[in-house]
Amino acid sequence: MIMETFTLKINGTTKSIEVDPTTPMLWVLRDHFNMVGTKFGCGIAQCGACTVHLGDNAVRSCQLPISAVGDQDITTIEGLSENGDHPVQKAWLEIDVPQCGYCQAGQIMTASALLKKNPNPSDEEIEGAMNGNICRCGTYTRIKKAVKMAANSELS
């Protein structure tokens, strides 16, 4: 297997890594850069726990080979805001959404990507965006409230 060197822009910082080019971004983040906020849930892009932003898009990092990233900006939960005060994070705190908390970074990354593109989404648009993120604890009702709260705070 040929190792390759990749230079990545993660949360505004340039990082280099020599790794097997098929390695998914998830494991580059977690194992090589020790950025463990992005979670491993299923490995097949079905649960959304590993969601990060590639440019402005929410993507499942478990199915994103490092070789496909190129020069696109990557944003993870650690880089969503400086002090944990992104409107989505604030709404999550206000509604006290999480139970176990494991899926929530992925939920927040999906929600924040949605609101960046569509600051005032309809219920259907929220459902469409959030439907790919599983929460076994069943906090969906609160997630919906928090997404709406964040949307309103961004508009105001």
Added chain:
Amino acid sequence: MTHVKTQIGRRAFLKNTGLASGGLIIGFSWLNSCKPKAVPEKEMELALKMPKEWSEFNSYIKIGENGVVTLMAPNPEFGSNVKTSLPMILAEELDVDWKMVLIEQANFHPEKFDRQFTGGSQGIRTGWPGLRVAGATARQMLLMAAAQQWNVPVNELTTNNGTVYHKTTGQEIGYGELASLAKDITIPEEQEVPLKAVSDFKIVGVSKKNVDTKNIVTGKPLFTMDLQEEGMLVAMIALPPFGMKIKSVDDSVAKSMPGIKDVFTIQTLQDDYERNFFDTTTHTKIAVVVGNSTWEVMQAKKALRMEWEEISDSEFVMAGFRGKTTIKVPAGLESTEEHNEKMKEMSLKKGNVLRRDGNPEEAFLNADKVLERTYTAPYLAHNCMEPVNCFAHVTEKEAVLYAPTQAPELISGTLAARLGLPEENIHINLTRMGGGFGQRAYGHHLVEAAVISQEIKAPVKLVYTREDDMTYGIYRPTYTATYRAALDKDNNLIGFHVRGGGIPEHPVAANRFPAGAIDNYLAEGWALESNITIGAFRAPRSNFIAGAEQSFLDELAETMGKDPIDFRLELLDRAAKNPVGENNDYEAERYAGVLELVKEKSGWKQSEKPGIHRGVSAYFCHNSYVAQVLELSMDSEMPKMEKVTAAIDCGIVINPDFATNMAEGGIVDGIGNAMFGEMSFTNGVPDHKNFDTYRMIRFKEAPETIDVHFVENDTDPTGLGEPPFPPIFGALANALYKATGRRHYRQPFITDKPSLVG
């Protein structure tokens, strides 16, 4: 002021005597030695100014000279809020300002803490008396120290928010200033320690934010999966299907792959090992791949070539609540189709009589009409969002583990025996769990990680893939129950019969409602052996039988021409006023109370709104009472959950907003499992391995609104992790019937298979 008779709180003080106060670690310092440097200092600075000196009062309470208080969260946290709510009980009786409180997660220290077990919805119920006394005793010591200082009688002193007051002289002193004096006061006897009256509570009953939410929403390392220790290797395991064992492992390709250190097999438990309770494991001989990084190990695992062979019949001895039992493991490659046929056969035979009141046989002989319905449900996988994992570093002297575990006390002895180490040298650190739901009460992953670490002589993080997590076993069993009701010519209910069974256990709770409400009652149970392992799954047995029973009562009410809520209330009225039998496992008044409340809050008396169909259900389990009304509409063939109204009696509610969150979660989880949850098998191989084919409830399938109401009372608190889950299966089935005209007897309700007709 009231007194509670308990020795637990006092023991916390006595236990602590002579122990080195090694617990002066704050927040998430378990990660300080790990690579991802957490930023607790910054977080803490923002929140509170750290004291220079701590005075340790007991295992649970430390007070700094500046009045900052550290409270220990004794139980492992899997999302039910015990890390916040248990310390709230301490803070209440200590009478401190919640803003001055830091919470620290305790590690497993049975000599310092009682019952560090999260499960059975018992954390709050069992923690309540002891934590109250522990908090109140520390408060009393502070009062005694102030009394000495001021030379006044203790009973003239009062406290408020971390300050002691002497009203007569107008003196006051903060807990911080008193702490170093108070910690050496002779521990007062329990009768000298008053507890607060419920009406004086200021913290308990007032919503507090989950103490970890900030760390969760900012992606801080909180879970064992997040741990990255220096020199740590990653391990994965490979397992045969059920009914098979490893014959040979061809590791020639895997071993030479990049980043791979070793491939080998381990024996987690010796065949003749007398197992501890919950030492459930599907395979004791497993193949292991160890390497540098998760992705590399994942690839090498796929390159393993393994041969299986069929197991023979075997058995092992396991300790249990009622002494040792011999567990039989039959040979064979089992399939769901065959299970269903066998269960159908068994349903027609008599089971073991669990309870018999009056003369049920005669009642059925004399019946004018008999309603009989059979309900079935499949195995379920837990599917915690954090796949099973465990960190272990085993040396010649000790074993250090970090694990998502609900029950460290149940695995510590087995670890010691297997590793050949004294039990006091087994250190289990309790990290936040990404879900538990019963699965993490089984500690096989701790044994696996520890044996791998011992073998490879290095710190190791064992990681299950989602496929491993879903196919390893320890499922919710598959169940069936047949209900029969005997009606006389006037449509009076004269006999009731439930016969339930399953693989490998039956789901019948014979002494629960409607036992006690019907003169002629018969409950039977039967079970079939299997080599597919099972375990606790959110509200064991109740998670099936509640839905079956509540669906049957709905159909029975309809047959009798009665309103389903009024019908239940009539039965409960009988059970309250003139109960049948003496061993009824519920309080009929409290049961009726939640039904009355849900009737009022859901607007049940008004007729259904156009296009809205509703169903009701109520159940008692794990010491709490829950009634629910579910309203749905139909969007072509798929139901859309509009609203669930829940009424809950769990006594005093410690943290109301989070209690509401738990109830909402239980309802969503229940709807999901009722509609979609299903694990099936073909020749010992699980048919579903990941979320592409194991259907979980998703965002748009959750109810639009969940309206949760708690019965207000001063009864000692009981749990909430499980009770809101079982009844919703019935409420959903009953609402679906109203929407479609078709009763649902087989879970999951939404499936591509043809539905059985009653």
